[in-house]
Amino acid sequence: MASDVGVLTRRAPWTLARRLVGAVAATGPRRDRIVFVALALIALTFLLLVVGAPARVPTVTLAPLILLSGLYLTRRHLVGLYVVIGIGIATTIPRQAGTAMAKTLMVSAMVALMAMMVIVASSRVRVGSTGFHGENLFVELRDRIARSARLPALPAGWTAESAVRSANGEGFSGDFMVADRTHDGRHLEVALVDVSGKGREAGTRSLLLSGALGALLGSLPPCAFLDEANRYLVRQSWDEGFATAVHVDIDLDTGEFSIGNAGHPAPVRYSFGTGNWEILEGGRGPVLGIMEGVAFARTHGTLAMGDALMIYSDGIIESRGHDLSEGTDRMLGAASEAMVRRGDSVADAVVSSARSGEADDRAVFVIVRA
Template sequence: MAEAGGDGLDYRTLFTALPAPCIVLDRDLVIVAVNDAYLEVTGRPATDLLGRNFFEANPPDPGDPASDGAEVQRGSLEAVLFSGRKSMLLMQRYALPRRDRTGRFEPRWWNVINQPVTGPDGRVELIMHRVEDVTEFVRTERRVADGSTDEAPRAEIFSRAEELQRANLSLQESALRTKDVALALQRAMLATPALSEHPEVAVCYRPALEGMNACGDWYDVVDLPDGRLALSVGDVVGHGVEAASVMGMLRSALSAAIRVADGPSGALEALGLYARAQEGAMATTTFACQIYPFSRLLMYSNAGHPPPVLMHADGSHELLDQATDPPLGVRVEHVPRPQATVDYREGDTLVMYTDGLIERRGEDIDVGLNRLVRAVRELRELPPDELAEGLLRAMADPSGQRDDISLLATRL
């Protein structure tokens, strides 16, 4: 097996497990590894492939300008990078340079699987491009279609395979359009105009690897009189556009309530009453706080949400868990929400988040919370935007991000 560069990645085990013809592409679609089976089926030396862009190494057949094979392949690879899901192409036509070095091309047909390989942060880092040569099958079926043989049923199978290929491509294009719309909706609903006035506050949103890229997670920043600042995060049960719609209503309602209520607890009381009247809003968790910069006081209330981390500049910390109540709308009768206050010092850091940041399958949530505390302590001297991005990397689930994440980091 041949590899490009010295990045230290060991592909041997991977290629042993997949003895079919394979190449590995990075995020820029540059070929970084190729196995012997691929070199054999293409008849090309590794030097023709390694370190080159996939489409530069596999140029279109100049004798067939109408072929859309390159566009189809590019769409498949980009879909893998965007969605994190594998893509299959049936009977994809390629034009390979002839082994006689005459400059002519030889048409070949391959079944292709583009398989994502994710990094520790859940992002697609590499693509395994695996092929199965079906050239002889295609040529046989075309002879059948031309009447050269009497194997008509096999020609019908070939025709059906081409129909499935077109349907597969159509579904991929539709999925990409749907994800684009859902992600645009999520970003619009999380728009926070007050952020432009507060460089000490940084926010991040990361969709789960699977799903619609729209969810019920939110963050918000609201300016209040006397220099006070209100911050909130929340998480609606469920995923998809419906959860995002409920999130938008609750976020707007809390933004209004926190402007007029007597502290965060009063705002969450009002939000809880509102949630009881909204389908899909029950059991939403949220944390709301107000920051008083002149008195160095932080007042908060928590409706069933994971506790934020208040990290002091000296590395000591506090979990804001002294005013925790059940999620919105779950009580049979209305009960006033608790409220707590904590002093902070200049240079302290507040990290608020949704549970996707700390939860991992089969692991106690306290393990994830302790991991977060350690990460915040290590990164506490970074600017808020770098701190937020660093936390996403440090907290990434090696098995892939299964839940959405909203994160808000504030330098106090």
């Protein structure tokens, strides 16, 4: 019996610690109260040290605590803790060494830091996250969009590549792509979409649409893809919630393809026999999300051996102060050079040659029948 008690005694501290860690890691009012009490006790401890030994423990040592509490406390608890810290700072300042100017600057910096962290806590209320979980959430969303753009493995005789670049190097792009092998793997379907906005402001729209449009690939005939995508976007009732899109369906056995275009720049086709790119103007319809009940025509063709098909976003050819034809010629010139060299990446060459540079989102997809 004694041995049993001894085992329980040894395990109790670890069990208590685990419960405390679990309570802090959890969410809800109980967790908020526990974190608030813990940080308040730490703040009081620091303030006592500052009062007792002002020469060794300056008031500025409270700065890390102010930052930490701003990340993990709710706004209500945070304001309460900062009131306690503010009263403590006002009490200890007379005991601090230094000139009146130095003390004033230090107090001003601490107050500014607390005000900034209250603003940060207020912005987290909308996200509903604490600590660094909000940033982790955005990273996961960004990675999910990137995964949807991964190209599936293609049969022998086909090569494909893509590139998506966000404006100013931001983590989110208004351009995204979804791709999948459909019809028992005999077809490749690719949709390149450009939602309204740029960078982070278009990131949430890109996430929502990439999931929805990715689910549509292969679940309905290619001729109905843009029709259903338009109905979905109209139902969202977004302010300025339109998007342009181009959808490509390629038969990997025969090379036959069809293209539907919803207000997107026209795709281009490379002919191995002539060495030239041809702009495919047909099959263009209105942008997605504006009008309900719109039908989208499709352009049909066949890729022979050595031919290529390329779709791209408007960031590749558009820029302020330049004509669209100039941007198109610039894009086709870069693509032609990469096709001739064979070893170079056509997608990277086209993105790098974009007239808009880093100022706009850019995306391109190229498939070649070797």
